[in-house]
Amino acid sequence: MAEPAKSSPLSELRIALPSLPLRLQEVGRFVAANDYDATTRSMRDLAAEAGADPAAFTRLAKAIGYSGWDELRAALTEARRPSQAAPFSARAKGRRHGPNADVTLITDKLEAEAAGLPRISAHAIANAARSLHDAQRIWIAGYRSCRSVAELLNYELRLFRPEQVQIVGASGPDDLDLGAFRPGEAVIVIGFMPYTNASVRVAQAAYRAGATLIAIADSLAAPMAEGADHVLLFEAASSPGFFPSLTGALAIAQSLAAVTFSLGGAAARKRLQDTEARLAAASTYVSEKG
Amino acid sequence: MAEPAKSSPLSELRIALPSLPLRLQEVGRFVAANDYDATTRSMRDLAAEAGADPAAFTRLAKAIGYSGWDELRAALTEARRPSQAAPFSARAKGRRHGPNADVTLITDKLEAEAAGLPRISAHAIANAARSLHDAQRIWIAGYRSCRSVAELLNYELRLFRPEQVQIVGASGPDDLDLGAFRPGEAVIVIGFMPYTNASVRVAQAAYRAGATLIAIADSLAAPMAEGADHVLLFEAASSPGFFPSLTGALAIAQSLAAVTFSLGGAAARKRLQDTEARLAAASTYVSEKG
DNA sequence: TCGGCCATGAAACATTTGTTGCATGAATGG
């Protein structure tokens, strides 16, 4: 008899289900319907909730070809494991060559990035913006590719809070600024894997100084997220391609600036108007010929 | 220090981490980085993999306010429970005013930006990338908020073509570089309304010099698009808020770099590897082992 | 109706789990 493809333990279970004793069917259906609990809670616990005997779970596992409940649960656990690899990497690898390969690459990239944006937590950004609003001074740090995000944030915030915002290391070696952090100030650190040592140092200095630390990172486990008061997550690896995507980080930065401006109220608006007037007077912009 | 929101056990862990003993920090990071295994495998098992004492896990849990490892794991398990699907639910919910107006602002902004990304023309980017691939030298210009996009592009392109890419004005006043443009070279100008005079001057200089001009702009009528060989459009004003959005421009820049790299083939890959090896040797990055 | 079979629940089992007491060694403060 041909073994059905062992695609997932859940499907094996489903296939074997009809040929099982009545009680084991019950238990089997319970497992299928609560597979998350099956992987996390204990056998006895499940038995109590399912109103069945603990032994039934062991028997169920053996009935569908496992050595015991432990092995079945291990299989379920592995099946449930969050995508360890980027789901797009396969697509990127298998992408066909030819004149349209590049177009496909771009489209995939843009799609993935567009899908990632709504996953950003608006609440976390709003809370972080409140911290920025209260901060007496705002430091911004980002290295290598994240430098671009840091500079945009610096630019936008300085439009309405010019003398309270600055990039770490803007006026000398970074190390000089690290000692300048004070409680009541906010430090924003942007980074993703692989993390630069410099960014981690900034985060640690901010923490030690008692300043409010805001991390814009790709993971809660990021070094600069340790001890951070706010962590704003984006998906750097979500898009296919060779470099991680900064689109999410940039979107966060822009939202952060927008909300902080919004919180600033009339005062912020006035500062922004002043700045614009000054730029116009210096004829920075092309005059509108319409 | 103000008590931050105890949203998830991972956040509590992250916040408490820096104030913990050294060994506890180690296991704490391990838990944060492997939270799925933390919920499914046994404490001793984790200890073996983390190379730590099993007791450290119990102590870690107690150190951050739990009665023991069991309780911490239960919290992690609940936080991971899939039932809370629907990051989109926030979008569907009716928008309230008041303290949550900021959240509304952010979600609207992100939605609009996500919607704008797929409108970018992949073909135009692919064609522009081919021009970049053929160019003997690449100049990049962006001013004010567009400076951040310019620098990202500069950074990514230099990863695999270090001595052929540079920002206009990087080594002196912009005007000096304007005279250096040559046929066979490419000049990328990034800008949106209101357009800065400097960016328009760069575009005009590139045109007069016979260099390939690539404009990343918000409109075909943009001054830097006049005479451009390639115009890559993004929607700067598509999102609500006070500042125009650069997300689209950044996405274009990243795609441009990715495709150019792709066209570079084996040679580009080798250069990138060299660069990465050099960075690793300089221990720029935090070592991966946790 | 009887006898074998199997499903089923309860209890006993060995193992593994999370926890805690203790000794050691390093760091800290007077």
Next chain:
DNA sequence: CCATTCATGCAACAAATGTTTCATGGCCGA
């Protein structure tokens, strides 16, 4: 410099886990 605290690994502990055994009861064929 010593006294003290504290972090840390080891080992023993009690509790909980998954498994197995056993007795029971229902089912079907002879």
